[in-house]
Amino acid sequence: MDAALNEQSVTTEQEDFLDYLHASIAETLRVPESEILIKLNKHKYHDAGAPDVTNGDLTEVFNIMRELNLAGVSNPSLGRGHNGGLSLREALQQTVRELATRCDPGAYHYVELGPEPIKTALILEGLADLAAPPASYLGIDINPASRPVMREAVARYVPAGSLRQVVDDYERLERLPLPWDRKPALVTMLGFQEGNEPPSDMTDWYRRLLRPGDMLLCEMQLVPQSDWSPIYCFYNDDLMRRFSRKTLTAKFGDVKSEYGVTVVAMPPGYPAKGIVVMTTERIVDGGPFNGKIVVTNYCTKYPADEFRTLREANGAFEVLCQTVTGDGSIAFQLARRR
Incomplete structure (x- = not known):
């Protein structure tokens, strides 16, 4: 190096x-x-x-990621594959319906590691429509450029005064800065961000930050069984x-x-x-x-089955569901901290 x-x-x-x-x-x-x-x-x-x-560079980087997510959820065919199946947006919507069955209204904290406004707004809007809104929102981001955009995207979906933003590298944290109110957390990491770090580090950070009973929602670009063209197109x-x-x-x-x-x-x-x-x-x-x-x-x-294996390998997490797009290229995985 x-x-x-x-x-x-x-x-x-x-x-x-x-x-x-x-x-x-x-x-x-x-x-x-x-x-x-x-x-x-x-x-x-x-x-x-x-x-x-x-600064301008950080703002541009954040905006590029925002545009990528917007393009993904706005394309009705992205992820469907040649034989049909769930698009990226439909896979996310199905995951939100699963979340709503597991989240008590107003009785959990929504925590986002590496915030992005497009998919997060879709999740929070879906949870609100299904009468399962969070008690609060906490965004933890190393990039300070996300703050104004995320405030605008999230504020309407959480109670007044319950939106917090922390500029920090989440890998430095010993625990999530949440109230000691015994409410569980739903922790999200979207946009293939988990793939940006060595898997053993990610596993250790998740295990340290999440408490037993907390849930973890991650998005991962997968290795499809046969057709790798979605990776190269991306x-x-x-x-x-x-x-x-x-x-x-x-x-x-x-x-x-x-x-x-x-x-x-x-x-x-x-x-x-x-x-x-x-x-x-x-x-x-x-x-x-x-x-x-x-x-x-x-x-x-990872292939879809290996992504599940990765999450459960150290015994700290149980995979509750994993929703995969029709072309096998993207997964939304929901797991619970044991």
Whole structure:
């Protein structure tokens, strides 16, 4: 891992995971490891020198993610597959109906890790329509740019004065900053964010933050059984290309580059088998970084059964339901902390 990109301390798990990705992509692309620069995913979402301050780069990153989610739920055919089945929006709506049967009205806290307004508003609107609204909303985000947008998206669905927002890296928290009122929490992480971290780290953070009886709703891009085209279509979308380019220019300025997508196997030794998809920018401007390949994003993906295995592997969680789109490419998984 390039020292210039290692802007803050990382866990041992993250260090090992990045070292594996560094070596794997170099081997796959047949270039020396010295030509590969890899960046912790979370560095894209905040300014380490001013973590509470919003700037143009952070706002653009947040807006790109918002546009991706809006495009996903607005497309009535996305996720259906060739033989029909649930679209992305329908899979989310089915999950909300399941949630409503398990959430007592006004008797739970809604907690969002890495807030995003589009799917969150759909969930909260659905829960309100099904008479199962939360008692409060807590958003925890490393990116301060999310605050005004999330306030506008969420405020109408929770009681006045019950909306809280915390700018922090959730992996640093020892517990969720919730009232000691014995109400359970529904904790969500949407938009494939779980795939942005090594799976063992995510499992440890979830186990530490959630209390017995709390529920966890996560969205994951899956590895379909046969047709991987949804993965490649996603990473070739103009918004993902823009996201990758923004990550590059925020660090290196307006250099010329070529976009790429590389897939490698998950490292051995993890409880679930899967793949890691990496987006890259090869700098081609003739300057001091010419020829360097910058990994702008990496994200783990699992087959549907392996995603369930991953959640239950350490015994801390029980999967209650897992709703998958018709093409097998996206899952919404609801689990309970034991």
